[in-house]
Amino acid sequence: MMMKRREKMDTLMKILNEIDDSINWEKEKAVIDDRLLDSFGVITLVSELEDAFGIEIEASEMAAENFNSAEAMYQMILRLKEK
Numbered sequence: 001m002m003m004k005r006r007e008k009m010d011t012l013m014k015i016l017n018e019i020d021d022s023i024n025w026e027k028e029k030a031v032i033d034d035r036l037l038d039s040f041g042v043i044t045l046v047s048e049l050e051d052a053f054g055i056e057i058e059a060s061e062m063a064a065e066n067f068n069s070a071e072a073m074y075q076m077i078l079r080l081k082e083k
Contacts, residue, residue, distance in 0.1 A: 007078065008074065008078075009054055009055070009074060009083070011053075012049075012073060012074055012077070013025055013026075015045070015049065015052060016045070018078060019037070019044055020036070020037060020041060020049075023037070026062060026070065028068075028070075029068055029069045030068050030069075031038055031067055031068050031069065032064040032067045032068050033064055042062075042067065044061070045067070049077065053080075053081065054081075055078050055083075057080065061076060061080070
């Protein structure tokens with residue numbers, strides 16, 4: 001069964017809020033650049049995303065532009081799901 005965009009985004013937002021609910025994930029555009037998430041948070045996030053979406057986030061994907069916003073993460077998830 002394919003997840004729809006809304007379901008994927010809801011799942012993503014749930015994961016993000018579990019990791020750090022002090023960040024306004026819907027508006028934030030510089031999560032990594034502004035150091036809002038520490039390295040442990042990023043590692044946790046990667047693991048959670050891989051499990052939830054059945055993807056593998058390679059080292060080459062570990063770039064700030066893929067993690068600076070919820071939308072950027074969503075786009076990365078879509079791209080990795082196509083592989």
